[in-house]
Amino acid sequence: MDRREIAALLAYIGRLDPRTIRTDQGEARDQLAQWHELLGDVPMATPHGWDARVAARQHIRISPYPILPADVARPWESYRRDRLARHTDPTPSVDPDDQAAWTAELAGTRRAVATGTTQPAQARAITSGRDGIDPKLEARLREIGSCIPxxxxxxxxxxxxxxxxxxxxxxxxxxxxxxxxxxxxxxxxxxxxxxxxxxxxxxxxxxxxxxxxxxxxxxxxxxxxxxxxxxx
Ligand SMILES: [Zn+2]
Incomplete structure (x- = not known):
């Protein structure tokens, strides 16, 4: 979240729990700087189920304590961990003999899964058929098929x-x-x-x-x- 998003999050939190509102301008600036420093790498929302506002709302709903940046960072970390645990590296679509490109694609996919921009890929055996296969890889497989023509x-x-x-x-x-x-x-x-x-x-x-x-x-x-x- 950038500073603007943090400010929006703090405004939302302030509406749900007025104790968190800082009326003094210096204090409000410090609060914004602190939250931004701690939550700068946490996205506001991803297309796949993460929303910092939902995490904040959940904390305020069930905890008697005023919300801290950790109450947003912790759910984010477990969201990341959970997604990576469900992820099985899909076969990259690049040439398998190009080691650097192969590794880069694997790492890139994991990063995208962890940050919530891509859904975890699950082992093909437990999903239905070939729906999950990368279209580029699909084309490659059609071209090559088995290692025996x-x-x-x-x-x-x-x-x-x-x-x-x-x-x-x-x-x-x-x-x-x-x-x-x-x-x-x-x-x-x-x-x-x-x-x-x-x-x-x-x-x-x-x-x-x-x-x-x-x-x-x-x-x-x-x-x-x-x-x-x-x-x-
Ligand atoms: Zn036998």
Whole structure:
């Protein structure tokens, strides 16, 4: 708040609590200087829910003590902290190889969130879809998509059958078997099921990945999917 805003805030406070009004001109000037010194970096209002007048009014409403600059600064600090705690750094829209620009955009976004000019960005997983994505980044993603271009991905499919089967299953809305551990062959989540290779002497000779998961693993994934609420 600049001096003019501080003066407006003090006038508003004076209307709600006449004890804070300084009639002596020197005292009024000192009061203005003191509040400005302490609250110069606190905005009067932001587009996202902060208003110094609301904080002042709340104090006067519930406290028997005359308001001090701290009674505005403290709510502002907790407003900032709360917003930063809810913020998850979104992926910057600049070239990831440009380290300086990347860091600058992350820091700039955090600053904007803290000072209340931007809403906190939340993890995409808990918000609905891609609404929150920066339009510049959206364009970049359209351009690049996956790190494997679609054509190359399709060409690779025969060589990575387990992965291709998983992608096909997920695309069709079927349970993702690889999201759980296989109780049969003990393959870890993300790893394809393995079958044992039997040597001529009937002894096990290592394992080879299977293109399709063991049926029990599919059932387990289906059961787990049924337990979880559907994601948007
Ligand atoms: Zn298995």
């Amino acid at each position: 679609p054509a190359a991905r399709a060409a690779l499919a025969p060589y990575r059958p387990a992965r291709a089967a998983r992608e096909a299953a997920v695309a069709q809305g079927m349970p993702d078997a690889l999201s759980v551990r296989c109780e049969w062959c003990l393959a870890q989540p993300g790893e394809p099921c393995r079958r044992r290779r039997i040597g001529p002497d009937d002894g096990a000779r290592g394992t080879a990945p299977r293109a399709t998961p063991h049926p029990g693993r599919l059932d387990l994934a289906a059961a787990q999917q049924a337990q979880q609420p559907a994601m948007a």
